[in-house]
Amino acid sequence: MSKRSRDAYAAPTVLKPFQKKNPDLVQVVIETPKCSRNKYEFDPKLRTFTLSKVLPSGMVFPHDFGFIPSTEADDGDPVDVLILMDEPAFPGCVITSRLIGVIKGEETKDRQTERNDRLVAVAEESYSHSNVKELEQLNKTFLEEVEAFFVNYQKEHGKKFKVLGIGDSKEAFRLLRRAIEKAA
Numbered sequence: 001m002s003k004r005s006r007d008a009y010a011a012p013t014v015l016k017p018f019q020k021k022n023p024d025l026v027q028v029v030i031e032t033p034k035c036s037r038n039k040y041e042f043d044p045k046l047r048t049f050t051l052s053k054v055l056p057s058g059m060v061f062p063h064d065f066g067f068i069p070s071t072e073a074d075d076g077d078p079v080d081v082l083i084l085m086d087e088p089a090f091p092g093c094v095i096t097s098r099l100i101g102v103i104k105g106e107e108t109k110d111r112q113t114e115r116n117d118r119l120v121a122v123a124e125e126s127y128s129h130s131n132v133k134e135l136e137q138l139n140k141t142f143l144e145e146v147e148a149f150f151v152n153y154q155k156e157h158g159k160k161f162k163v164l165g166i167g168d169s170k171e172a173f174r175l176l177r178r179a180i181e182k183a184a
Contacts, residue, residue, distance in 0.1 A: 011047055012092065015069035017180055019096050025124055026176065028081045028095045030066040033088035040091045042067075049091040056156065062149050064089050071179035074115040075107075079179045082146065084132070085123035097121035099172040101135025103147060104164040107154055116161070118150065119172045135166050 012029040019025040031040045031049065037060050039053040055061075064085060067078035083097055103118045122129045132138060147163045154161035167175075 011044075012042055012069055012094065015094065017068045017070050017176065025096050025098055026068050026081075026121065028066045028083050028097045028121060029069055030064050030083070030089040030093045030095060031091055032061050032065040033090055034062065034064045034085075035060045035088055042092075053157065055153070059152065059156070062146055064095070066095075068119070068176065068179070070183055071176065072183040073117070073179050078183075079119060079176060080116070081119045081121050083121045083123055084129045085126045086128050096124040098124060098133075099169050099176065100132055100137075101169055102167040102172040102175055103135075103143075103150070104167055105150065105161055106164060107159045107161045109159040117175060119176065120146075134168050136168065 015027055015029065017026055019027055029042065031042060032038070037055040037057075038051055039055065039061075040049045041052040042048075043050045062082075064083045066081050066083060068081055069078060071079040073079045081097070082103070083095055084100075085095065089095060099119055099121050101120050103120060105116055105118065106113050107116045120135050122132050135143070143166065151161045151163070
């Protein structure tokens with residue numbers, strides 16, 4: 001393969017975390033679309049999205065799920081983001097978003113426990129969620145359902161997920177800045 005054709009492939013992991021025009025907006029790379037039973041992940045070695053898991057019948061991702069590029073969370077992966085928007089996106093789509101909070105959590109597998117927080121954001125172009133500035137503005141039932149999804153999702157894969165609480169947008173930005181420094 002020539003260098004020219006190799007460079008034509010997308011490389012979302014080299015994108016910057018913030019949008020250039022407005023540093024309050026983050027770039028989220030979608031891995032798994034809303035309502036999908038398939039869990040996709042970006043494989044930096046292959047430079048493509050791959051199928052990593054299939055959820056059981058009746059279980060789907062409640063919202064688009066992705067990561068903020070050029071970051072490293074405590075689990076060694078880019079920072080996870082659940083993104084609220086009007087319609088599902090597709091793997092590899094970059095969505096300019098506004099952080100509204102964080103679902104703080106830890107996961108345990110084989111007696112090893114590590115933090116695995118999920119930032120929550122609203123797509124900048126969302127109509128349905130355009131007025132939401134903080135996670136606590138969302139319906140309590142909505143938050144309980146999202147938390148239950150992560151608990152059940154991890155349980156399906158032999159892990160235990162414990163929700164430690166939620167944080168506001170300022171806490172989400174603090175976690176993001178720490179993950180950017182860690183990745184540098």
